[in-house]
Amino acid sequence: MRRDERETKEAYFNFSFRYKKNEFKNLSVEKFRGALTAELGISAEPSYEPLNMASLYVPLTKPARHKLNDRYWEDINPARFSLPVCEQIFKEESVCLHHKVLMGSKKDMKLIVDAIKKIYDNVEELM
Secondary structure, eight states, rough: OOOOOOSSSSSEEEEEEOOOGGGGGTTOHHHHHHHHHHSSSSSSEEOOOOOOGGGOOOOGGGGHHSSSSSSHHTTGGGOOOHHHHHIIIIIEEEEEEEEGGSSOOHHHHHHHHHHHHHHHHHHHHHH
C-alpha cells in the first residue's frame, strides 16, 4: 500500500510477543491468552495464521484468475508449503495485543506487566 504523504508516523496493528510455556509450568498458550484477556479486559490472540493455513489465501478457488499455467498453479498451492516454525509460533507461542494498549501511559504498561506476573504467580490455579 502506498503511504499518504501526509502521514508522518507508522502505526502497527498488533504488539506481539513469544510465550514460553516451560517458564509457566507448561501452561498452554490458550490458557495463558485466556487469563491475560481476563486480567486486562482486552483480547489476547494468536499471531496471524501461517500463509499455508490462511483462510484468506485460497488461490485454488479462483482458477479463472490464477491458473496461468500448470506449473504456476502448483507453485501457488498452499498445501505444498510446510512452515513448521510459523505453525509452532501460531499454535503454541504467540500472544498478540491490539496496538491501542501501547498508546496509554507508563502506568497502563505496568498493568500488562502486572497481569503477566499475576498469571505467573498463580499458574497452578489455571491448570
